[in-house]
Structures are given as C-alpha cells and as structure tokens.
Amino acid sequence: MIDYTNILTQKIQDVQPSGIRKFFDVAATMKDAISLGVGEPDFVTPWAIREAGIYSLEKGRTYYTANAGLMELREEICNYNKRKYNIEYDPKSEVLVTVGGSEAIDLLVRCIVNPGDEVLVPEPSFVCYKPCTQMAGGTAVPIETFEKDGFRLLPEQLKAHITDKTKLLILPFPNNPTGGVMSREDLEAIAEVLRGTDIMVLSDEIYGELRYDNEGHTPFSAIDGMRERTIIVNGFSKTFAMTGWRLGYALGPAEIIKAMTKLHQYGIMSSPTTSQFAAIEALRSCDKDVENMRNEYNYRRRFIVDGFRNMGLSCFEPLGAFYVFPCIKSLGMTSEEFANKLLMEEKVAVVPGNAFGDSGEGFIRCSYAYSIDSIDEALKRIARFVEKYRK
Amino acid sequence: MVGSILDILKKSDKKLTNEQIAQMIGSTEEEVAGIIRGLEKDNIIVGYKTMINWEKTDNELVTSIIELRVTPQRGEGFDRIAEKIHKYAQVKSLFLMSGSYDLCVIIEGQTMKDVALFVAQKLAPMDNVLSTATSFVLKKYKEDGMIFYNDEEDSRQVITL
Numbered sequence: 224m225i226d227y228t229n230i231l232t233q234k235i236q237d238v239q240p241s242g243i244r245k246f247f248d249v250a251a252t253m254k255d256a257i258s259l260g261v262g263e264p265d266f267v268t269p270w271a272i273r274e275a276g277i278y279s280l281e282k283g284r285t286y287y288t289a290n291a292g293l294m295e296l297r298e299e300i301c302n303y304n305k306r307k308y309n310i311e312y313d314p315k316s317e318v319l320v321t322v323g324g325s326e327a328i329d330l331l332v333r334c335i336v337n338p339g340d341e342v343l344v345p346e347p348s349f350v351c352y353k354p355c356t357q358m359a360g361g362t363a364v365p366i367e368t369f370e371k372d373g374f375r376l377l378p379e380q381l382k383a384h385i386t387d388k389t390k391l392l393i394l395p396f397p398n399n400p401t402g403g404v405m406s407r408e409d410l411e412a413i414a415e416v417l418r419g420t421d422i423m424v425l426s427d428e429i430y431g432e433l434r435y436d437n438e439g440h441t442p443f444s445a446i447d448g449m450r451e452r453t454i455i456v457n458g459f460s461k462t463f464a465m466t467g468w469r470l471g472y473a474l475g476p477a478e479i480i481k482a483m484t485k486l487h488q489y490g491i492m493s494s495p496t497t498s499q500f501a502a503i504e505a506l507r508s509c510d511k512d513v514e515n516m517r518n519e520y521n522y523r524r525r526f527i528v529d530g531f532r533n534m535g536l537s538c539f540e541p542l543g544a545f546y547v548f549p550c551i552k553s554l555g556m557t558s559e560e561f562a563n564k565l566l567m568e569e570k571v572a573v574v575p576g577n578a579f580g581d582s583g584e585g586f587i588r589c590s591y592a593y594s595i596d597s598i599d600e601a602l603k604r605i606a607r608f609v610e611k612y613r614k
Numbered sequence: 615m616v617g618s619i620l621d622i623l624k625k626s627d628k629k630l631t632n633e634q635i636a637q638m639i640g641s642t643e644e645e646v647a648g649i650i651r652g653l654e655k656d657n658i659i660v661g662y663k664t665m666i667n668w669e670k671t672d673n674e675l676v677t678s679i680i681e682l683r684v685t686p687q688r689g690e691g692f693d694r695i696a697e698k699i700h701k702y703a704q705v706k707s708l709f710l711m712s713g714s715y716d717l718c719v720i721i722e723g724q725t726m727k728d729v730a731l732f733v734a735q736k737l738a739p740m741d742n743v744l745s746t747a748t749s750f751v752l753k754k755y756k757e758d759g760m761i762f763y764n765d766e767e768d769s770r771q772v773i774t775l
Contacts (some may be wrong), residue, residue, distance in 0.1 A: 261770045265768065265770070267766070518618075518621065519625075522618075522622060522638035522639065525637060525638055525639060526634065526637040526638045529637040529640075595630070595634065595638070596628075599634065
C-alpha cells in the first residue's frame with residue numbers, strides 16, 4: 224500500500240486548501256439556501272462575444288495559436304489598454320495571453336521568485352498569492368490593511384515590511400474581498416517607496432473596469448518610472464462576464480514576458496483558441512455591455528451596503544469589484560462561526576473573512592453578483608440573524 | 615438621478631419599491647417618490663404594464679401586424695388618420711414608418727376571425743387607406759426586452775475565489 228504522504232511533495236502538503244470551498248459544498252446541498260458567495264458575474268457573456276466564439280468554431284478554427292496568443296488578440300489588448308488607460312505595450316514582445324489571470328500570477332511568481340525570496344501580499348486578498356509563492360519556495364509576507372484606511376496599502380506599511388529579501392510586491396486592487404481601491408495619489412506614494420529598489424510589482428487589475436468612483440482605475444505601470452518593474456495581470460472573466468472561457472493576460476517588460484511565455488509554452492502550449500477569437504470581439508465592440516453591467520453592479524452595491532448599515536453593522540463602502548466586506552466583530556463571533564450559524568439557521572451562504580488571510584477575521588465577504596431579489600431576501604435573513612445575536 | 619431611476623424602472627422585471635430604488639441609487643424614499651411623481655406628471659413615465667405570456671393561459675390571444683398605406687391629409691399629415699386608428703381598443707401599438715408602407719398597426723384579438731373582421735370592416739374602408747397587408751404572429755420569443763421562454767437558471771458552480 225502506497226503512503227501518499229511520502230509521494231506528495233512537502234510543498235504541496237504545506238499548501239492549505241481554500242477556506243471558501245467547504246462552505247459552498249455544504250450550501251450546495253441545502254434546499255432554499257441563498258448564496259452570496261460566488262465570486263463571478265451573474266451575467267451571461269454578451270451575445271456578440273459568444274457569437275464570435277461560435278463563428279470561429281464554424282470556420283474550423285480549432286488549432287493551437289501562437290504560444291503567446293493570437294497576434295490579432297494581442298494587438299487588440301494593446302489597443303484597449305492604450306484607449307482606456309493610455310498605457311502602451313508592444314503586442315509582439317510585451318503581452319502574453321494566459322488561461323485566466325490566475326495562470327499569469329502563477330507564471331510570474333515561478334519566473335522571478337527564488338527559494339528564500341519574500342513576496343509582500345497586502346491582506347485581506349485573493350487566495351492564490353500565498354500558495355503560488357510557497358510552491359516557488361518563497362515566503363509570502365502579509366501586510367495587513369485596515370478598514371479605517373479604506374483597505375488601502377499605505378506607503379509606511381510597505382516600507383516597514385521591505386527587507387533585503389523582498390523580491391515582489393503584489394498590488395491586488397481593486398480588491399477582492401474588500402472592494403478597496405488605490406487612487407493615483409495612493410499609487411504615487413507606493414511608487415515613491417519602490418524607486419531605487421529592484422522590487423518587482425505584480426499588479427492584479429482583474430477588477431480594474433469595475434470601479435464605481437469618478438476617478439476610475441489607474442494601472443500601476445502608468446505611474447512615472449514604474450513600467451520597468453510592473454507586470455499587469457488582467458483578463459476577460461470579470462469585465463466581460465467570461466469566467467468559463469478561461470482567458471487572461473499579462474503585460475510587462477519584454478524580458479519578463481519572454482520568460483513567462485517559456486513556462487506557459489511547456490505547461491499550457493497556448494490558451495483556448497475559441498476563447499481568444501471571442502475575446503477579440505469583446506475588446507473591439509463591447510464597451511456598452513461593460514458599462515451596463517457596471518451600472519447594474521453599482522445599483523446593487525449601494526443597495527447591499529445600505530442594507531448592512533441599516534442592521535447597525537460597520538460596512539466599508541467598496542469602490543471596486545463586486546464584493547462587500549461588512550464587519551461582524553460586534554456580534555462576538557468569529558467569521559467562521561458567523562458563516563456557519565448563518566448557513567444553518569437562515570440558509571444564507573457567505574464567505575468568512577479569514578479565508579482571505581488572518582486580517583480578514585471579524586469580517587464576512589458577500590458578493591453582489593446576484594439579482595436584487597436575491598440580495599434583498601438574503602439581507603432580510605441576515606438582519607433577522609444579526610438581531611438575534613446582537614449583544 | 616432621473617436617468618438612474620428610469621434605467622432601473624426600465625430594466626426591472628417586477629415593481630421595485632421606492633425604498634429599494636432609493637437604496638440602489640443612494641437617495642431617500644421621499645426623494646425617489648417625488649421624482650417618480652414628477653416623471654409621471656410630465657408623461658415621461660407614461661404607464662406601467664404587466665407582460666403576460668398568453669400562450670400559457672386559457673385566454674389565448676391572437677396578435678397581428680398590419681401594414682397600412684395611407685394618403686396623408688393636407689395640413690395634418692398622418693396624425694389625423696393615426697388618431698382615428700389608435701382610438702380602437704383592439705389597436706395595441708401604432709407606429710408611423712419609413713419605407714414601403716406608412717403605418718404599422720399591431721392588433722390583438724380573441725381569434726384570427728376577430729382580427730380579419732376588424733381589418734375588413736374598420737381599417738380598410740377608412741378614407742385615405744390605400745391598402746392593408748396583415749401578418750399574424752405565430753410565436754412570441756421576445757417582446758419589449760422580455761424573453762418569453764427563458765429557462766436559464768443560476769448554474770454557477772462552487773469555486774475557490
């Protein structure tokens with residue numbers, strides 16, 4: 224009998240499974256459960272995009288593409304970023320089309336993190352940065368962000384965590400799960416700390432198009448002097464409601480993209496061809512669809528924040544992504560207790576904040592990628608629950 | 615704010631309360647009520663109606679689209695004849711068109727015979743009506759942005775993110 228603990232590497236055994244999943248395995252078996260847990264749009268991919276994918280199949284475009292992605296798509300990605308954010312990248316050497324933004328994150332970490340290197344991760348944040356770092360032999364160093372600071376990364380916090388081992392800073396803004404964003408001014412202050420160092424930056428901007436304040440999103444590479452150290456990770460999942468198409472991209476200096484492409488070529492070959500053809504259409508002609516979806520999220524965002532505040536809970540106003548991160552500390556429960564009890568007693572599934580790092584303890588994440596009706600019903604149930612346990 | 619209210623009302627498939635709309639746009643219930651009253655008074659919100667899939671009821675209705683060619687009247691254009699037509703309760707919609715005919719009349723009746731008789735007895739004999747061409751609707755797939763046969767449900771899977 225094989226003892227698989229001797230087979231599996233120590234690294235993968237040290238990686239913790241995500242805290243998000245276990246709740247939803249339970250919730251999925253419950254009748255009448257309402258979930259505010261899913262981190263993907265409830266919209267279907269706009270028809271024009273689906274149609275472009277179907278058309279590519281009809282035309283028999285079922286081959287591999289170039290490793291870095293279809294040139295036509297890479298050109299459109301560059302055009303889009305120039306048009307939206309006024310940043311310029313060379314489609315031939317500075318773009319890599321990946322299987323979702325997640326692959327780009329994994330590739331970059333594996334390409335630049337040596338054993339012993341430190342990766343700075345503002346938390347609470349998306350769950351993949353730490354495991355990717357562990358698998359590369361690096362050490363993820365969390366930097367706690369606070370509700371009082373709008374869950375932003377402050378320059379003095381960054382400075383305090385930099386050591387001579389620091390290799391990479393993750394900038395996960397707009398943030399999942401907090402909805403926190405960084406203004407241009409905030410980014411300038413971060414850039415000031417980084418100038419003169421060799422610290423690289425992975426700017427995970429997957430929610431960049433889902434900003435609800437007037438300022439809009441600023442890519443980190445648009446900040447003076449930051450382009451040479453920044454790899455932007457972006458994708459189609461959130462902006463164009465294309466999660467299942469599995470398509471993302473990285474923009475960065477040619478040398479880095481070249482290394483990432485090398486790894487991508489051995490592990491993946493090329494991203495799904497049908498998805499790439501569909502994505503060209505998304506970038507060319509779907510601004511209006513994105514605007515409509517953003518408006519809809521914005522209505523729900525205000526609705527859900529208002530709902531939590533009316534319950535007397537402290538609720539930071541998220542300015543990006545599609546999550547709200549209310550504080551439940553006043554109820555004297557841990558995040559997991561809250562989420563468990565809420566699921567059992569009121570059949571509402573939310574994600575405990577500690578799934579996004581220790582600093583998420585005392586918070587819960589609720590997605591508002593749901594219809595107003597679902598949100599309304601969930602809020603009523605949560606309000607009843609909060610009233611019952613209020614001290 | 616007016617734009618947001620109209621956007622929400624236009625898209626919602628059921629009547630939201632003023633309180634819900636206020637939450638969605640960051641306003642107060644009173645303010646929303648006031649704005650909606652104003653929009654109704656100015657005839658910007660013309661009315662509210664319920665979309666019914668009659669095929670699923672015992673009370674099935676026949677819908678037809680009638681293309682009318684008419685002679686416009688001096689000083690009145692098409693308005694006078696249009697007014698005479700839309701006064702009939704059977705007429706659900708009436709549009710002045712560009713192209714090969716002038717007025718598009720949409721009629722609902724209990725039976726095809728109802729509709730045929732209405733065209734033959736009311737529309738065709740009108741002064742100024744030159745010709746009619748009647749087409750019957752066989753199946754409604756989508757109307758006013760609402761899909762009639764929508765069995766899509768939330769099938770998002772459990773995933774870690």
